[in-house]
Amino acid sequence: MNKLEFSSIWVYLSATPLLGLTLTLAAYLSAYALYRRSGYNPLLNPVAISVSLLILLLLATDTRYDDYFDGAQFVHFLLGPATVALAVPLYQQLGRLRALLIPIVVSVFTGICVAAVSAVTSAWLLGASPATLLSLAPKSVTAPVAMGIAERIGGLPSLTAVLVVSTGIIGAIAGFRIFALLGITDDSIKGIAIGVTSHGIGTARAFQASPEAGAFAGLAMALSAVGSALLLPWLTAVLGFGR
Amino acid sequence: MDILIGITTLLSYQLMGESIVLLLALPVPGPVVGMLLLFLTLLARGRVGTPLESTATGLLSHLSLLFVPAGVGVLVHIDMIEDEWLPITAALILSTLVTLAVTALVMKWTQNLTAGGNENR
Numbered sequence: 001m002n003k004l005e006f007s008s009i010w011v012y013l014s015a016t017p018l019l020g021l022t023l024t025l026a027a028y029l030s031a032y033a034l035y036r037r038s039g040y041n042p043l044l045n046p047v048a049i050s051v052s053l054l055i056l057l058l059l060a061t062d063t064r065y066d067d068y069f070d071g072a073q074f075v076h077f078l079l080g081p082a083t084v085a086l087a088v089p090l091y092q093q094l095g096r097l098r099a100l101l102i103p104i105v106v107s108v109f110t111g112i113c114v115a116a117v118s119a120v121t122s123a124w125l126l127g128a129s130p131a132t133l134l135s136l137a138p139k140s141v142t143a144p145v146a147m148g149i150a151e152r153i154g155g156l157p158s159l160t161a162v163l164v165v166s167t168g169i170i171g172a173i174a175g176f177r178i179f180a181l182l183g184i185t186d187d188s189i190k191g192i193a194i195g196v197t198s199h200g201i202g203t204a205r206a207f208q209a210s211p212e213a214g215a216f217a218g219l220a221m222a223l224s225a226v227g228s229a230l231l232l233p234w235l236t237a238v239l240g241f242g243r
Numbered sequence: 244m245d246i247l248i249g250i251t252t253l254l255s256y257q258l259m260g261e262s263i264v265l266l267l268a269l270p271v272p273g274p275v276v277g278m279l280l281l282f283l284t285l286l287a288r289g290r291v292g293t294p295l296e297s298t299a300t301g302l303l304s305h306l307s308l309l310f311v312p313a314g315v316g317v318l319v320h321i322d323m324i325e326d327e328w329l330p331i332t333a334a335l336i337l338s339t340l341v342t343l344a345v346t347a348l349v350m351k352w353t354q355n356l357t358a359g360g361n362e363n364r
Contacts, residue, residue, distance in 0.1 A: 051314035065318045072312035081253040083274035087281035088299035107350035119338035126330035148272030161313035170339040193347035200306040229271040
């Protein structure tokens, strides 16, 4: 096939949702296969690898993000039902949630505040613009909720989505090293900390460590989603950055 | 059939959540209200049921896939990120490490405090 024919086929296909959707799934599957073959090396995080693959491909073929997103939106849409689905592990962990209620509530509340305040103040000290600061505030919250919060407080929802994914990847890579350094061995503590900090990507990482860590991470992510939606508009206003 | 029942349940709760948020002008995203409603329903019903359980488990086991389209969105903001790469990168790394450590330590201390009264370790 000569180059001209290939590029005209690409132009035709990239105008349909089929290409973006298939590329997203294929990139994730290959990134996940690589991750598994490496023995789940945190540095080869499947989200980071598949996002990089797709960006290189879009840049190389001069495809616009909007055209890609026409197809990828079908995957993106599932974030909503996935958030609702968190009620199921939450309900299944009810017994342990009750037993550890006070430590969980205190640490999730602390985590929400520390995540937002440390991100916003350090970026402010380094001279970030107000739009960036407000987009950073909900960066530890799961994507659909974080984007809703960003919109409400005056950030850019699509920039927030990128910051949320980056936070997830950093937490998934660093989380278990930090716990080892601090001498933390309890799976419930690891799960809560990584779930509050790194939402769904951290939860996916915690499930690889143990089902218990994963369940607690899912629980922390769900609690933090609710708590952040209520707390962050108020917190950014108190810090003097909100609307 | 199971997956059809499961996904319809999840979407219905999301729809209810979105409607309540619009009607009451709540400061919370719709899916979060949907999750709370589903959680309350499960509490009242006392069990999850196979269709919902298998759908929820399937959806949540590939949760990280769902973040990929949003992550590729970095392309749209490439100029802004180029201008402010230092504050953004530093804030993300610093804040993530600090939050991980502080949350883990707070959880450890409060767990020791609350368990201290009735447990001898």
